[in-house]
Amino acid sequence: MEEVKLHGNCFSPFSCRVTWALKLKGIPFENIEEDLSNKSPLLLQYNPVNKQIPVLVHVGKPICESMIILEYIEETWPQNPLLPTDPFERVVARFWIKFAEEMGPTMWMMFRTSGEEQEKFKKESLEMLKTIEEMALGVGDHEKKFFGGDQISLVDLAFGAHAHWLLEVIEKVVGVKLLEDHKFPRLHAWIQNFKQVPVINQNLPDSDQMVLTFKRNRERLLASS
Amino acid sequence: MAKSDVKVLGAWPSPFVMRPRIALNIKSVDYEFLQETFGSKSELLLKSNPVHKKIPVLIHGDKPVCESLIIVEYIDEVWSSAPSILPSNPYDRATARFWASYVDEKLFPSMKEIVSADGEEAKKAAIQVVVDGLVLLEDAYAKCSKGGKFFGGEQIGYLDIAFGSYVGWLRVTEKFNQVKLLDEAKTPGLVKWAEAFCAHPAVKDVMPETDKLAEFAKVLAKARAAPPPK
Numbered sequence: 001m002e003e004v005k006l007h008g009n010c011f012s013p014f015s016c017r018v019t020w021a022l023k024l025k026g027i028p029f030e031n032i033e034e035d036l037s038n039k040s041p042l043l044l045q046y047n048p049v050n051k052q053i054p055v056l057v058h059v060g061k062p063i064c065e066s067m068i069i070l071e072y073i074e075e076t077w078p079q080n081p082l083l084p085t086d087p088f089e090r091v092v093a094r095f096w097i098k099f100a101e102e103m104g105p106t107m108w109m110m111f112r113t114s115g116e117e118q119e120k121f122k123k124e125s126l127e128m129l130k131t132i133e134e135m136a137l138g139v140g141d142h143e144k145k146f147f148g149g150d151q152i153s154l155v156d157l158a159f160g161a162h163a164h165w166l167l168e169v170i171e172k173v174v175g176v177k178l179l180e181d182h183k184f185p186r187l188h189a190w191i192q193n194f195k196q197v198p199v200i201n202q203n204l205p206d207s208d209q210m211v212l213t214f215k216r217n218r219e220r221l222l223a224s225s
Numbered sequence: 226m227a228k229s230d231v232k233v234l235g236a237w238p239s240p241f242v243m244r245p246r247i248a249l250n251i252k253s254v255d256y257e258f259l260q261e262t263f264g265s266k267s268e269l270l271l272k273s274n275p276v277h278k279k280i281p282v283l284i285h286g287d288k289p290v291c292e293s294l295i296i297v298e299y300i301d302e303v304w305s306s307a308p309s310i311l312p313s314n315p316y317d318r319a320t321a322r323f324w325a326s327y328v329d330e331k332l333f334p335s336m337k338e339i340v341s342a343d344g345e346e347a348k349k350a351a352i353q354v355v356v357d358g359l360v361l362l363e364d365a366y367a368k369c370s371k372g373g374k375f376f377g378g379e380q381i382g383y384l385d386i387a388f389g390s391y392v393g394w395l396r397v398t399e400k401f402n403q404v405k406l407l408d409e410a411k412t413p414g415l416v417k418w419a420e421a422f423c424a425h426p427a428v429k430d431v432m433p434e435t436d437k438l439a440e441f442a443k444v445l446a447k448a449r450a451a452p453p454p455k
Binding site for chain 1: 235276285288290291292295296298299302303316318319322323326327361419
């Protein structure tokens, strides 16, 4: 039995991505819930550079950084593929995964700031959402169900984490509305498709608890700045 | 494969542009190097990379490939015969990707901090951050190289390309600040590695001379300090 452990946290979008990938591939694993205010010595040993979750541990070897973990999972367990095989299609997938990674920090800066500074990050986030709407989802004659076509892929997991946390946490806690359905019809349709995938649907954190936790986090952040 | 079938859009000083060029050299693939004029962006670039409008772009046939490390992986997958660029086993690949991401997201920004640091104290602190990062990479080198000359072992690989592309700029920073960043005392392995990397046949015609890069750095600094055009 190949030993797979995930050091994560249920309120982390990055951690969730790994859970989704493992479950989409039907890989059994042990979930180790980390308290982010009191990280375990084992976590710090596994990820001495960034000291962050998620960390996947496979047969005793740690892998860090959520999208790097996802590529590792894809390469190690090829069933239910989450990346295309064609090299150029893989390029397109990786390009949008990188874009998602750049979008994340910008969006979260709205959570970490207020006033004029927050406005700036809101504007930047909207620009990035517009790019996804028009250039990632808007390409081709037919409406795509997922970023890569008919099948869910790593690109959907990359964006899905950010989209869900944007809607359920950032927008609610900060009190902004970014992902308006009429402004982003393709993104809206994609989010519905994404959440209807059974593995995703069954592995989303409890919204009310999460909002409470993040509300407290934001209050602490703004009080200390 | 006809030379005109593979084009790299870029500029000689850019570490990111060096990456696909080195990868193509490793695979012995001929390509046409189309250089952008400093200060402007060609129609071809804007058409090939509409999202970011940045170099490098690899154009293979009529397909544009953007983002330097994505291009390197593409090159490895398309021209799949030896030598391989990415390690063969998934764990080593994850390790290489981790450190490549570290170099781009932590090391390079910390190098830029040295330039923007205001005053002696700030500069010293910024330099220390870079040195601390290089010490981490020294440790990674010891683990990844497994006794070989390169991060990839006996052959240069993905992480050598990702990190090695910054060696020219590291040397320029050393020159301008009269400091040793890669140094015998703290990073002896990396000092040897940098020499071996720059001397490698796939790298030596792509890595600019430090003096030439230093001259360009001065031009760049002047252009950035100049008031924006009305």
